[in-house]
Amino acid sequence: MGSIIIALPRKDTAGKIKEILLHHGFRDVVVVPTAAAALQETGRLSHGIIISGTKLSDMDYTDLLDCLPRYFDLLLLDTTQNVSYRRQPGLIAVTMPVRVLEFVDTVNMMLQNLDRQVVKRKGKKPRRTEKEENYIRNAKSVLMERNHMTEEEAFRYIQKSSMDTGRNMTETAQMILTLIYNEI
Structure with missing residues (x-):
């Protein structure tokens, strides 16, 4: 108290x-x-x-x-x-x-x-682990390279997609990476 x-x-x-x-x-x-x-x-x-x-x-x-x-x-x-x-x-x-x-x-x-x-x-959410940060970083890199986005635009895209789907940013980044690598 x-x-x-x-x-x-x-x-x-x-x-x-x-x-x-x-x-x-x-x-x-x-x-x-x-x-x-x-x-x-x-x-x-x-x-x-x-x-x-x-x-x-x-x-x-x-x-x-x-x-x-x-x-x-x-x-x-x-x-x-x-x-x-x-x-x-x-x-x-x-x-x-x-x-x-x-x-x-x-x-x-x-x-x-x-x-x-x-x-x-x-009770705020804990910080992301290094593994989770890597997923987000890799997804940003792929978006920047394939879609000619700036780093900020790629981050915002992941963030908005995360909010739109109701998933956290790590899950959204994993989904982006999965979709892109399944195309190859």
């Missing part, structure tokens, strides 16, 4: 929020007094959320939001009248005073969403 960074200038408020989160099963919770310290913490973590007010001693929340790494979101604590105006990607706002269960549910929802994004990122 992702990490939680509490960036609030008042230690007592930050401490209470940390206690609530720890009590509800969150483990990786860090308290920092400034936005710079929060950003420094993000450098050592893979993903998570920063809980902050609208103003920190060194930065406004909008500047902090602009500096956040890709897999970090901001949970903004604000007054009721201002929350409805805070609409930005990567930002969720809750009203103060906060209801404990709603707050915990919001934190949990945000972390689960980030966890899913990180899993998707890690």
Whole structure:
């Protein structure tokens, strides 16, 4: 699960929020007094959320939001009248005073969403093997030689054929090579 960074200038408020989160099963919770310290913490973590007010001693929340790494979101604590105006990607706002269960549910929802994004990122297709690269390279060479294509045109042809047939590029390259060598 992702990490939680509490960036609030008042230690007592930050401490209470940390206690609530720890009590509800969150483990990786860090308290920092400034936005710079929060950003420094993000450098050592893979993903998570920063809980902050609208103003920190060194930065406004909008500047902090602009500096956040890709897999970090901001949970903004604000007054009721201002929350409805805070609409930005990567930002969720809750009203103060906060209801404990709603707050915990919001934190949990945000972390689960980030966890899913990180899993998707890690679940990307692996790189092609050398053998697969050779098939594609040979198919490009044949297309370039026989059909007078540039390397880019040959690659695009294999890529488009792959998408049109629903096969991966290696299978398409093998098919091209098979068709061409069966003609000989």
